[in-house]
Amino acid sequence: MAGETLKEISASDLLTETLKLKNEGYRLVAISSTYKEEMELTYSFDLNYELVNLRLHIDTEAELDSISIIYPYSFLYENEIKELFGIKINGITPDYNNSLYKIPVKAPFGVQE
Amino acid sequence: MDGIKKSPWILHYDGTSCNGCDIEVLACLTPLYDVERFGMINTGNPKHADVFLITGSVNEQNIPVVKQLYEQMPDPKVVIAVGICATSGGIFAECYNVAGGVDKVIPVDVYVPGCAARPESIIDGVVKGLEILGEKKKKAGKKQ
Amino acid sequence: MGNRTIVPFGPQHPVLPEPIHLDLVLEDETVVEAIPRIGYVHRGLEKLVEKRDFQQYTFVAERICGICSFMHGMGYCMSVESIMGAEIPERAKFLRTIWAEFSRLHSHLMWLGLLADAFGFESLFMQSWKLREQVLDVFEETTGGRVIFSVCDIGGVRKDINKETLHKILEVLDRMEKELKEIAAVFINDSTVKLRTRGVGKLSKQAAFDLGALGPMARASGIEMDMRTQGYAAYGKLDFKPIIDEEGDCYARTRVRIGEMFQAMDLIRQCIRLMPEGDIKVKVTGSPKGEYFTRLEQPRGEVLYYVKANGTKFLDRVRVRTPTFANVPALLETLKNCSLADVPILILTIDPCISCTER
Numbered sequence: 023m024a025g026e027t028l029k030e031i032s033a034s035d036l037l038t039e040t041l042k043l044k045n046e047g048y049r050l051v052a053i054s055s056t057y058k059e060e061m062e063l064t065y066s067f068d069l070n071y072e073l074v075n076l077r078l079h080i081d082t083e084a085e086l087d088s089i090s091i092i093y094p095y096s097f098l099y100e101n102e103i104k105e106l107f108g109i110k111i112n113g114i115t116p117d118y119n120n121s122l123y124k125i126p127v128k129a130p131f132g133v134q135e
Numbered sequence: 136m137d138g139i140k141k142s143p144w145i146l147h148y149d150g151t152s153c154n155g156c157d158i159e160v161l162a163c164l165t166p167l168y169d170v171e172r173f174g175m176i177n178t179g180n181p182k183h184a185d186v187f188l189i190t191g192s193v194n195e196q197n198i199p200v201v202k203q204l205y206e207q208m209p210d211p212k213v214v215i216a217v218g219i220c221a222t223s224g225g226i227f228a229e230c231y232n233v234a235g236g237v238d239k240v241i242p243v244d245v246y247v248p249g250c251a252a253r254p255e256s257i258i259d260g261v262v263k264g265l266e267i268l269g270e271k272k273k274k275a276g277k278k279q
Numbered sequence: 280m281g282n283r284t285i286v287p288f289g290p291q292h293p294v295l296p297e298p299i300h301l302d303l304v305l306e307d308e309t310v311v312e313a314i315p316r317i318g319y320v321h322r323g324l325e326k327l328v329e330k331r332d333f334q335q336y337t338f339v340a341e342r343i344c345g346i347c348s349f350m351h352g353m354g355y356c357m358s359v360e361s362i363m364g365a366e367i368p369e370r371a372k373f374l375r376t377i378w379a380e381f382s383r384l385h386s387h388l389m390w391l392g393l394l395a396d397a398f399g400f401e402s403l404f405m406q407s408w409k410l411r412e413q414v415l416d417v418f419e420e421t422t423g424g425r426v427i428f429s430v431c432d433i434g435g436v437r438k439d440i441n442k443e444t445l446h447k448i449l450e451v452l453d454r455m456e457k458e459l460k461e462i463a464a465v466f467i468n469d470s471t472v473k474l475r476t477r478g479v480g481k482l483s484k485q486a487a488f489d490l491g492a493l494g495p496m497a498r499a500s501g502i503e504m505d506m507r508t509q510g511y512a513a514y515g516k517l518d519f520k521p522i523i524d525e526e527g528d529c530y531a532r533t534r535v536r537i538g539e540m541f542q543a544m545d546l547i548r549q550c551i552r553l554m555p556e557g558d559i560k561v562k563v564t565g566s567p568k569g570e571y572f573t574r575l576e577q578p579r580g581e582v583l584y585y586v587k588a589n590g591t592k593f594l595d596r597v598r599v600r601t602p603t604f605a606n607v608p609a610l611l612e613t614l615k616n617c618s619l620a621d622v623p624i625l626i627l628t629i630d631p632c633i634s635c636t637e638r
Contacts, residue, residue, distance in 0.1 A: 026572060049488065049491060051574075051581075051583055052583050052585075052598075052600035052605075054585045054596075054598045054600070055598075056587055056595060056596040056598075058589075058595050058596070064585070066572065066583065071506070071508070071509055073572060073574070075572070093491070094489075094490075094608070095490055095491040095605070095608040097608075098604060098608070099600075121318075122317065122318060123196075123232070123318035123637065124195060124196045124318045125194075125195060125323070126195045126231075126232070127231050127232075130232075130323060130326055131325075131326065147296075148291050148298070149296060149297050149298055150319075150320075151319070151320045151321070151322050151634075152297075152320070152345070152634065153342045153343065153344055153345045153348075153634045154296075154297065154344050154345035154346050154632065154633075154634045155342070155344075155345025155346075155348065155426040155427055156345070156426075157296050157297065157345070158296070158345060158346065158389065158426065159425070159426060161408070162408065162412070162415075165392075165404075165405055165408035165409060165412075166405050166406075166408070166409040166412075167409060167412045178293075179292065179293025180293075181291075191320070192322075194319075194321065194322070196321075197290070197298065197319045200291065200298070204291060226338065226339060226342055227322045227324060227327075227342075229327065229330055230322045230323045230324055230326060230327060231323045231326055232321050232322050232323040233322050233323075250342075250427060251345055251425070251426040251427055253425065
C-alpha cells in the first residue's frame with residue numbers, strides 16, 4: 023500500500039489545512055470520529071493512493087467549522103457526525119439539523135447524559 | 136372461491152435488513168427457484184397484494200411505513216417475517232436504532248428462520264402462509 | 280416555466296429493493312432537484328463494538344451488507360491483522376482474493392439484472408440472475424453459505440478449497456464466460472437498451488472528481504482509481520489493469536461493470552494458477568492496540584475501515600465508510616435535469632447499497 027501520514031492539527035487550522043490539500047488536488051475520502059474521554063476527528067484525504075489524515079482533538083462542547091465550502095460533498099459526513107456524536111458543526115450546506123437518520127436516541131456515540 | 140390461494144400476489148418490503156434476505160427473496164422469483172410457477176407474482180402495489188413479505192427488523196423511522204403498507208393491503212392478508220432480523224432483531228437486536236422484530240408493529244403469521252434465509256425456506260414459509268390465508272378467507276366468508 | 284410539483288419516490292417502490300426516499304422536485308416532467316431522506320436502514324451497528332469483542336465482531340462486520348458480505352469481513356480482518364502485526368499465510372491471501380472476485384462477479388450480475396428490470400427488460404433480468412446462481416453455487420460448495428459465509432477470520436480463512444473443487448471452479452468459469460458473453464452483447468449492442476442508457480446521467484471527469492465519486496461511477500468517467508492496484512491480499516501478484524471508460528453515462532457504467540466481470544473471471548483463473556500450498560491460518564494471540572486505516576475495492580468502489588483498539592478485547596471504534604455513501608452526491612447531481620422516467624435507471628446506476636450506506 024502507498025503511504026499513510028497522520029498530522030495533528032488544531033481546530034482553528036482545519037479550514038486552512040483543508041484548503042491547502044484541496045489546492046494540491048487531494049480528494050476527501052472520509053471524516054471519521056471517535057469519542058473516548060475526548061472527541062477526536064480524523065479527516066482523510068487521498069491523492070494517487072497516498073492517504074493523508076488530519077487529526078484534531080476538541081472539547082465535547084466546542085464548535086467546529088464545516089468544510090463543505092471547500093469540499094461540498096462533505097455534507098453527508100458532517101451531518102452524520104453531528105447527529106451521531108453531537109458535535110456542533112457550523113455552516114454545513116445542506117444542514118439536516120440532526121434528522122439525517124432520525125434516530126430515537128440523542129447522539130448515541132457521544133456524551134451520554 | 137379459493138382463487139386467492141392459487142395466485143397470491145406478494146408485496147416485499149425491506150425493513151433494516153442487510154440485503155442478504157432481500158436478494159434471496161428476489162432470487163426466489165428468478166429461474167432457478169421460480170415461484171411464479173405457483174402463481175405468485177411480486178407486486179409493488181400494496182393494494183394488489185395478499186402476502187406481505189418483510190425482511191429486516193423495524194426502527195423508529197420505518198414503523199409508520201410498515202404500518203401504512205399493512206393497512207393498505209386488502210383483507211384477508213398474511214404477513215411473513217423473513218429471516219432472523221424480522222423475527223427478533225437477530226444479531227442487531229442490541230443496536231440503539233433497532234426496535235425488534237416485525238411483530239412489535241403488525242401481527243405476523245409465519246416466521247422464516249435463517250441468516251440469511253434460504254430461498255427454499257422462504258418458499259416453504261410462503262406455502263405455509265397460503266394455508267393460513269385460505270383459513271382466513273373461510274372465516275371471513277362465514278361471518279358474512 | 281411549467282408548474283412545480285413534488286413527487287415522493289420511495290421508500291417502498293417497485294424498482295428499489297431497499298428503502299430510500301427521494302423528494303423529486305419536478306418542473307413538468309423534468310427533475311429540478313432531488314432531496315434525499317435516508318435512515319430507514321440505519322441500525323447503528325458500529326456501536327456494537329462495545330458489546331462484542333473483536334473476534335466476535337467479524338460476524339457483525341459481515342452483516343453490514345449481504346451483497347459484499349465477504350469483503351466487509353475481509354476489510355475488518357485486514358485492519359485488525361495490521362494492528363496486531365499478523366502476517367497471514369500466502370494461501371489464505373489467494374483464497375480471500377478468489378472469494379472477493381466471486382463476490383464482485385455476483386454483485387455485478389445482480390446489478391445488471393436490476394438495471395434490466397428498471398428499464399423493463401424482464402427476460403434479461405431473469406437471465407442475469409440465472410447466471411448469478413452459478414456463482415452462489417460455488418459459494419455454497421466452498422463456504423457453506425449463499426449470502427453470508429463467515430469464512431474470513433482474523434489470521435486467515437476458516438476453510439480451504441481442495442484441488443478437485445478448484446478444477447470444478449475453472450469449469451464453471453468457462454461455462455459462465457460463454458453465457459455472460461451472450462448477455463453482455465445485449466447490454467452493449469441492443470438498440471433498445473442503448474436508447475435507455477446512452478447519454479443518460481452524464482458525469483464529466485471533472486464533475487465526478489468534484490463530487491467525490493468512487494468505483495465504477497468514477498472509472499466510467501475516466502478517473503483511474505482502483506484500490507486493488509495497491510496490491511492488498513494477493514492482488515500484488517496478479518496481472519490486471521483498472522477498466523476505464525470516458526463517456527461517463529449509464530452506458531459507460533454498464534460497460535465498465537461488464538468489463539470488470541470478465542476481469543474478475545480472469546483474476547480468479549490467475550489465482551488458481553498461482554496459489555501456493557500451505558497453511559490457511561495463523562494463530563493470533565493477545566488483543567490489538569493501535570489504530571489503522573484500511574482501504575479496499577468493493578464492487579461499488581473504495582471502502583474505508585478505521586479500527587481503533589486499546590489493548591483490551593473490546594475495540595474503541597470501528598468505522599466503515601462505504602462506497603454508496605460517497606456516491607450519493609454524484610447521484611443527486613445526475614438526477615438534476617433528467618426526465619422522471621429515467622429516475623429509476625439513474626438511481627440504479629450508482630449500484631446503491633443502502634444497508635452499507637446507513638449501517
